[in-house]
Amino acid sequence: MSRKAARSGDFRNIYHYPGFSFESYTDFSSYQVRKDIADDAPMWTILQTTEAAGWLRNPTAAEIRAMTYEAIGHGSKGFTYFVYQTELDWNGIVDEHGQPGPDYGNVQTLFGEIEALKPTIRRMERVANVATASGGGNAAYAAADVTTHIDRQTGDYYLVVVNHDCLSAANVTVTIDRAALGMGISAVTDLRSQSGVAFTATPTGYTISNLSFAPGDGKVLKLTKDASKVVYVGEDPLFNVNNGASKGLTDVSAGDGKTAKHTVTSTRTWNFQWFWDRAQLTPGASYDLYAVVKIKYATDVYKDGSGVDRLFQPTGTAFSYGVYDVTSNTYPVPEQTKAASQMENMFWHTVKIGTFTPSQTNSQVVYIMPWDNPANVQEVYVDKFYFVKR
Numbered sequence: 001m002s003r004k005a006a007r008s009g010d011f012r013n014i015y016h017y018p019g020f021s022f023e024s025y026t027d028f029s030s031y032q033v034r035k036d037i038a039d040d041a042p043m044w045t046i047l048q049t050t051e052a053a054g055w056l057r058n059p060t061a062a063e064i065r066a067m068t069y070e071a072i073g074h075g076s077k078g079f080t081y082f083v084y085q086t087e088l089d090w091n092g093i094v095d096e097h098g099q100p101g102p103d104y105g106n107v108q109t110l111f112g113e114i115e116a117l118k119p120t121i122r123r124m125e126r127v128a129n130v131a132t133a134s135g136g137g138n139a140a141y142a143a144a145d146v147t148t149h150i151d152r153q154t155g156d157y158y159l160v161v162v163n164h165d166c167l168s169a170a171n172v173t174v175t176i177d178r179a180a181l182g183m184g185i186s187a188v189t190d191l192r193s194q195s196g197v198a199f200t201a202t203p204t205g206y207t208i209s210n211l212s213f214a215p216g217d218g219k220v221l222k223l224t225k226d227a228s229k230v231v232y233v234g235e236d237p238l239f240n241v242n243n244g245a246s247k248g249l250t251d252v253s254a255g256d257g258k259t260a261k262h263t264v265t266s267t268r269t270w271n272f273q274w275f276w277d278r279a280q281l282t283p284g285a286s287y288d289l290y291a292v293v294k295i296k297y298a299t300d301v302y303k304d305g306s307g308v309d310r311l312f313q314p315t316g317t318a319f320s321y322g323v324y325d326v327t328s329n330t331y332p333v334p335e336q337t338k339a340a341s342q343m344e345n346m347f348w349h350t351v352k353i354g355t356f357t358p359s360q361t362n363s364q365v366v367y368i369m370p371w372d373n374p375a376n377v378q379e380v381y382v383d384k385f386y387f388v389k390r
């Protein structure tokens with residue numbers, strides 16, 4: 001949806017919605033589906049491939065490519081182009097006689113590539129982003145677009161990386177936050193070429209350096225889970241839920257299809273607790289403990305002083321978390337807070353609770369305490385907690 005006179009690749013503003021970027025608008029569109037946690041309706045997008053005299057500029061082949069991969073990255077399971085067949089003022093992918101138009105070959109090439117990616121695109125589900133990019137920016141964006149997805153069956157992750165630069169090739173470096181990933185990586189694969197991608201492990205994450213992109217090109221990278229790690233999971237039906245929280249709610253995006261949920265009020269308490277089974281853990285071993293959490297913002301959009309719709313950005317605390325030892329009245333993992341601004345709206349986040357050696361004798365509990373911040377956060381969801389043996 002390029003606006004007239006924008007420089008190539010600067011499809012940042014959405015006609016009628018100046019407060020949204022191309023990416024935030026696609027996220028907002030999928031949000032309408034994600035809010036209904038029991039419904040897995042897929043999102044489709046319709047991407048611009050036409051011009052309108054004095055209004056919309058005809059996107060280049062590289063821009064059509066970038067928009068298509070960004071649609072995949074931002075959660076689209078299907079897409080089409082406006083317009084397919086020429087009518088009135090709109091030049092189509094095919095003309096009024098059904099014959100290929102100038103963009104036909106570009107879209108055909110893209111669909112040829114995507115054919116091999118289809119099984120992955122169907123399986124992968126968008127979660128909160130765990131990676132940042134450098135390189136691949138343009139006048140409108142600082143760097144390449146990166147989005148994160150999970151395959152709930154295997155636990156593997158995917159990154160969709162798109163070069164915003166639609167005029168020049170780019171080298172992009174991707175940095176993955178290990179704590180936000182919540183697992184180790186054993187391999188990285190470029191799914192379009194089916195080739196392995198080199199990566200390095202750092203104390204805090206993984207780095208993929210100098211990935212080369214053609215103008216506007218996108219890549220789907222598979223991050224294969226390190227299956228050698230011992231994992232012990234506590235799903236929400238095993239939680240203690242208190243003071244208005246509930247569990248076992250149908251949620252099509254949750255790991256086991258169920259989630260615990262609390263509607264935020266003006267008081268706060270330990271709404272979600274998991275007393276794990278000590279017998280499942282190796283005595284004396286150190287573990288990383290994680291929670292899978294999402295929040296719903298208090299509202300979707302607001303109007304700024306000029307009456308322009310803008311995405312709501314929450315402030316204050318979303319929740320706190322820690323591990324409490326009931327027997328000794330101590331905190332093996334001290335309480336920490338998570339700012340609401342650090343949580344994407346209705347995307348699952350993996351939150352590292354901490355690293356510690358669980359007691360084999362004392363009663364210990366991990367908890368999530370939704371904050372008393374209803375002006376910013378409406379709901380807090382917890383899918384599960386899990387231990388990973390170090």
Ligand SMILES: [Ca+2]
Pocket residue numbers: 235236237254255256257258259260382383384
């Ligand atoms: Ca669950």
